[in-house]
Amino acid sequence: MKTAEHLADLTNAGYIDDLSKQSDIARHNFASKFFHRQRWIALVNHTVAIRAQRNQILFRIDHVTILYRM
Known part of the structure; x- marks a missing residue:
């Protein structure tokens, strides 16, 4: 299963919040609050x-879970 399809399935099932559906300001605020390096902002x-x-x-990408701690 492709990453996009997998993430869409999880989003539709209510397991995750899709940041791509948030406004640019909301994404920027999220990034500013939790991420300190460019690679995380991207x-x-x-x-x-x-x-x-x-x-x-906690992120899940292609069946890999990533836990980022500040």
Whole structure:
């Protein structure tokens, strides 16, 4: 299954929030708050966050889970 299809299925099932559907301002605020490096900011525009907590964000891309801690 392609990444986009997999993420769409998870989003439609309500497991994740699709950041791509948020406004540019919302994405920018999200990136500014949680990501400090350019590579993470770029990631925000192309992926979805499964869970965003106070000090960590969980991503799932191509069946790989990425946990980012501030």
